[in-house]
Amino acid sequence: MSTLTLRPAPAPTGPPAVPATGAHARLDSRVRFGAGIALWAALLLVTGWWASGGGVRDLGGWESGLTSAGRLTGLLASVLLLVQVLLMARMPVLERAFGQDGLAALHRTVGFTSFTGMLAHVGLITWGYAAGELSAAPGELWDMTWTVPGMLPAAAGTACLVLVVVTSVRTARVRLRYESWHLLHLYAYLGVGLALPHQLWTGQEFTGSATRTVFWWGLWTAALLAVLVWRIALPLARSVRHRLVVTAVVPEGDGSVSVHLAGRRLDALGARAGQFLTWRFLSGTGWTRGHPYSLSAMPDGRSLRITVKDLGDGSAAVARLRPGTRVLVEGPFGRLTARAxxxxxxxxxxxxxxxxxxxxxxxxxxxxxxxxxxxxxxxxxxxxxxxxxxxxxxxxxxxxxxxxxxxxxxxxxxxxxxxxxxxxxxxxxxxxxxxxxxxxxxxxxxxxxxxxxxxxxxxxxxxxxxxxxxx
Ligand SMILES: Cc1cc2nc3c(=O)[nH]c(=O)nc-3n(C[C@H](O)[C@H](O)[C@H](O)COP(=O)(O)OP(=O)(O)OC[C@H]3O[C@@H](n4cnc5c(N)ncnc54)[C@H](O)[C@@H]3O)c2cc1C
Incomplete structure (x- = not known):
């Protein structure tokens, strides 16, 4: 093992490498601020609708108070549920401003909050409908599930979300393989979709006026479109357009290999040094599982390079890739770039x-x-x-x-x-x-x-x- 001598750094010479404008950093910070304002505005708006529909007045009585509080938690949970989908839709403007790990952390916080709101909604509404008798609530829930329009799919949706949340709690998550956890996590989309009929058929706050209808449908449509465009259509279009192929796999020592890739019009991919993409190598079984790897060389518009350490079956398979293997990519993602x-x-x-x-x-x-x-x-x-x-x-x-x-x-x-x-x-x-x-x-x-x-x-x-x- 070599001993390092602490050598003081030399004084900087020459002009700064970049002017310290930080214009992008400021723009990203404004986007973060704007996103926060939009979220709070949406939550306040639905709270205002709840209050104007007698929500505050109803809090005065025991049974009506339980139902009213249940309606409010349901509304807030619904907004947060759709916000969660938007946060993970890989929208470029949010990706640039928050970074993917920042978005994932927010998604986690918003997710647990919305889940708690949803459980409170089910519990409080049922309790209220059971005339404020806690012991009668389970029977009431059973009856409502089978008789109220849209409740059966909503119950199935709740079960999906329970599965997702339970497997996302840290102690459970560390016991799962990433792939298993990710697959289970996709049930969240099903859960969100199954909640829709219940909201539209029984939620007065959802359809009570033209403005409310436009708001909710707008939010649902935005979430759906964001997923379709940025998670499915754009990665497919990019993969087809750039036709990335492996050109060489070079051992780097210590269980790591570098994969060199070439493709068409890579300048238009917009990848920057410091970013990562999610890679799917079309080399046989296991290609459906995407793995995030960072670029290990500055993109030059003609080629890309990643360097992968063997940490499990997916990364080990990278060393066996053959030149000519086609590659599907999602990204580029991440804000560990000059932009920041x-x-x-x-x-x-x-x-x-x-x-x-x-x-x-x-x-x-x-x-x-x-x-x-x-x-x-x-x-x-x-x-x-x-x-x-x-x-x-x-x-x-x-x-x-x-x-x-x-x-x-x-x-x-x-x-x-x-x-x-x-x-x-x-x-x-x-x-x-x-x-x-x-x-x-x-x-x-x-x-x-x-x-x-x-x-x-x-x-x-x-x-x-x-x-x-x-x-
Ligand atoms: C933003 C980002 C950039 C990365 N860049 C590089 C890189 O440049 N070079 C490199 O060698 N590794 C990189 N990784 C880590 C790499 O993605 C994982 O080591 C790889 O996916 C492991 O897959 P596996 O099937 O071989 O291992 P597994 O046996 O499935 O897991 C081994 C370890 O990798 C983690 N892991 C597995 N799949 C993923 C995934 N899809 N996302 C995040 N973590 C995962 C697991 O939690 C576990 O700790 C990066 C990860 C992220 C999140």
Whole structure:
């Protein structure tokens, strides 16, 4: 194991690599703000309709109060259910503003909230209809399911959503293979669809006026169209248009291979360094399962490259791909790109196979000494050692290899750095840390430790850009 000498970073020279306008970052932040406002406006609107329909007045009585509260939770849950679908529809404007992991985190929060609202809706309405007698509620629920129009499909839809939520709770999720969890998760679409007849036939707030009808149908149509366009039609159209094929599979050592791909008009794919796509290699069984892999080289309009570490059956199969294999892609996705950049100087911190998107970013960003520093952490054989050394030599990026096993639970650095704490080491490599954009990619726990050090160093949250390789 090599011991790293802590070498202070050289002073930046030359003009900044990019002007620090941060225009895209500001636009993305406005989109995030606008999306938040739209969500709250929709929730307030339906609450207003509930209140104007006697919702507040009905809260005065016990039975009517239960039913009224049940109506409100049902309305809010319905809005959130459709918002959840929109969040995962891969809409480019949201993808750019939040990033896919940001959207997934929101989807999770909104999902659990909407599910709780839906359970409260079922419980409160039934309790109210059972004349406020809790013991009579199960019988009432049974009767309503069989007699109220649209309730039977709604019950089936609720069962689908229960399945999805139960398998998404962290303790259950870690026991499932990603593929199984993902397949079960698709039942959420069925659950949402089955709730529709019940809402239209019995929900006064859904059809009580032309405005309400337009609002609900508009929301439903937007959710459906978003899924059809961005999750199905666009990936298919892109795959047909660009006709991506594997051109070579090159071993990189340490159980990793690089896959080189070529295709037509790849400039129009719009992929940027730091992004990832979901890949389906048409090489036989298992092709239906898409896997997300980041670009490991800056796209040049003619070819793409990914680098994959063997972590399971899907990634192991990549090493056996043959040149000429056709590929279907979804994406590009992710905001670990120049788009998120706000400052002229950049610090890239990557570990293990998480170095892949940073390798591509280094190629795009490196433009003179002292402007870009890449901290590369690895335990065994480093990925892209030769390529990164060449980038450092020819393009002036400052390379900091951090070798060796991690030195303990609280540190994200290897034994090679010697007896200094993580913050001191990082400040030595990048003294102007707080004024840089920092891009981070690596295992989840490791990333958490890096983020802690960055916070301690005073790097503003808006300057830290992270990609997680987990789900
Ligand atoms: C945004 C993103 C970018 C990624 N980029 C790269 C990359 O450039 N190079 C690389 O080697 N790996 C990358 N990964 C991880 C890679 O997708 C998984 O290692 C791979 O899908 C594992 O599939 P498997 O069938 O071989 O393994 P499995 O045995 O199914 O799983 C092995 C591990 O990978 C996780 N995993 C499996 N499928 C997925 C999936 N579809 N999405 C997320 N995690 C999954 C599992 O939770 C498990 O921890 C990336 C992941 C994400 C989310």
């Amino acid at each position: 950049r706000t400052a002229p100087d950049v610090l890239l911190i990557g570990a293990g196979v998480g170095i892949t998107p940073l390798r591509a970013l280094a190629e795009e960003f490196c433009a003179g000494p002292g402007r870009v520093t890449l901290v590369h952490r690895y335990a065994g054989t480093p990925l892209f050692a030769r390529e990164l050394t060449a980038l450092a030599r020819t393009r002036g990026c400052e390379l900091v290899p951090v070798a060796g096993r991690r030195r303990g639970d609280g540190s994200w650095l290897g034994h090679g750095v010697g007896p200094v704490d993580d913050l001191t080491a990082l400040r030595t490599w990048a003294p102007d840390l707080a004024h840089r954009d920092v891009y981070v990619c690596g295992p989840e726990v490791w990333t958490g430790l890096v983020l802690r050090t960055l916070t301690a160093a005073g790097v503003p949250a808006g300057r830290v850009h992270v990609e997680h390789f987990g789900w």
